[in-house]
Amino acid sequence: METYGKILLIAMPIFLGLVLLEKLYGWAVKKQPFRTMDMLSSMSSGYTNIIKDVLGLSVSILTYGWMVEHWAIYTIQSTIATYAVAFIALDFSGYWVHRMSHEINFFWNKHAIHHSSEEFDLACALRQSISSFVSLFTIFLLPAALLGVSSTVIAVVAPLHLFAQFWYHTIYIGKMGILEHIIVTPSHHRVHHAINPEYLDKNHGQIFIIWDKLFGTFQEELPHVPPVYGITRPAQTWNPIKINFQHLWLLIRDAYRTKSWRDKLRIWFMPTGWRPADVEEKYPVSKIDDPYHFEKYATKASTALLVWTWFQFLFTFALINYFFLNIAKIGTPNIFVYGGFIFLSVFAYTELMDRNPYALAWEGLKNSIGLWLIYSTDWFGIGQSLPWITLVLSTYFVLATLTTGLFVWFDIRKDSAPQPEKKWATA
Structure with a gap:
């Protein structure tokens, strides 16, 4: 807790400075509008996320330390190789957690905040969840646990793995040659954040793009399909705490309103966006059907x-x-x-x-x-x-x-x- 707080004391001003530099570059050089409210909403979401993480406001049903203690079949000595294995294991786990957050209704709630900005910039990288209080997916770290990678190593590598996902949230870096085949690049992640039908639910990788290519979720950025960013059910608020629970509140209301007991139960585990037919007809919600013709959320500000x-x-x-x-x-x-x-x-x-x-x-x-x-x-x-x-x-x-x-x-x-x-x- 205290150690992570000290790491953030160094990281926070660096992230803030990079966000402002990118915005100033876009405004001064690329003549992009400086959408202050969107940027401040994103960075304020970062505030809430780091406070939640430092306070440890989440629990894991299955802890990594328990897995290592009971399931390890081999123990890697603490060398550079150990950290490499831990990094790859975290990335493998991150891919599946990320993918499930996009594909299952209940888990989308914890991830919607990250996609809620209608801009794609370094600030939106800071839109992170506070709505996940129970971690269910530690099991995806099983490969590292089987190899006996200690929880101490995972604790060191995890912040580095998270911070390494910051840089590629930008529109100002084009395709990167051979790196496009190895790591997640800004081009790959622009696709991931887009609401164009061609791009929805693609490129879930966090550091290595190989997982998407192995498991069939890869999509290249197409020159004739410019990405449009946001979520198909727009948040329509700058308040990150509200955004964190919007989808969950919709699921609760839909489960209550539907007359089908089967739908009351299965709504939580259906594909993201699914709603019971009777509720969808009686209680429609605003949704972007045409990503090329919609008005971004904006408020008047003197x-x-x-x-x-x-x-x-x-x-x-x-x-x-x-x-x-x-x-x-x-x-x-x-x-x-x-x-x-x-x-x-x-x-x-x-x-x-x-x-x-x-x-x-x-x-x-x-x-x-x-x-x-x-x-x-x-x-x-x-x-x-x-x-x-x-x-x-x-x-x-x-x-x-x-x-x-x-x-x-x-x-x-x-x-x-x-x-x-x-x-x-x-x-």
Whole structure:
């Protein structure tokens, strides 16, 4: 937990810098629009994912350590070969977990967040799940367990394997020659993120593309079929916490509404997107049928709102950095309180990004809890050594509520206010 937090202290600013560099390159050189809200939504999703991972908010039904202890038939000594085997085993496991997430209704919920951006950029790589609390697929690491690769080696290699999947989320790198036959490249992964019928549910590999070619899920990027990105049932929100549970909520409602007991049971294990016939007819949901003619999700945002959203995002970044630096000092159960506060912070400011009038209620709740935490914990002990920081935080919590109130009152309420009747001139 603490070690992973320290790794993220180094990785987070690097990822943030690379995301901004790519966006600036696209805007300045390639004349691409700078879709700030989409980018901030993606990076805020990254916040929630790393907090979940650091807090260890998931359990495995079958642990890797147990598999090694009981099923190993050979033990590889700790050499470079051990790490190579672990890397390949993780990639093999990742392919099948990834593929099943695309092919089975229930498991799609944990992966939909990653595809929910209608852009394909380095920021969307950070859209990772918080909705998976139980790991069912440790069994796919069986090859490594049989060879006796220790869980310590897997723990070292796993973050490297994850971080190595960041770079290929970009439209600015074309095909890469011979590497196209070996590793997952940006071209391969553009196909994977596309909603074009030719590309759906292809290229599930994470580092090596060989798995897709072996198991029949490979699709080359076609020069006459430009990829269109997103999910066929658009998220229609910038709030990553909502996106994480949208598909699950649809499954729950469909299972409740269908009159067929058979459908109530099988809906969870049917192919992704399947719905009971009676529910689909009575309760249709918005779906993109033509990927070349649909309107991307966008919300109105004044310069002032954009600046304020950036401030909220960066302030949350500072809070996360303090958290990761002081996990041991904060201790249990306060680390879960702190993590919950970060989740609430992200929820509140992304509701404002969505121009939801209830953003004020969420922001007020967050800031009230923040003031209480200062009073009850001295902001998790920081006030004992740096009293001025608690004053800064207190001022922020008060001003953030007032600022959000101003945006809701003078800007967002206009969206729902009745418009004056137009008077038409007559000749």
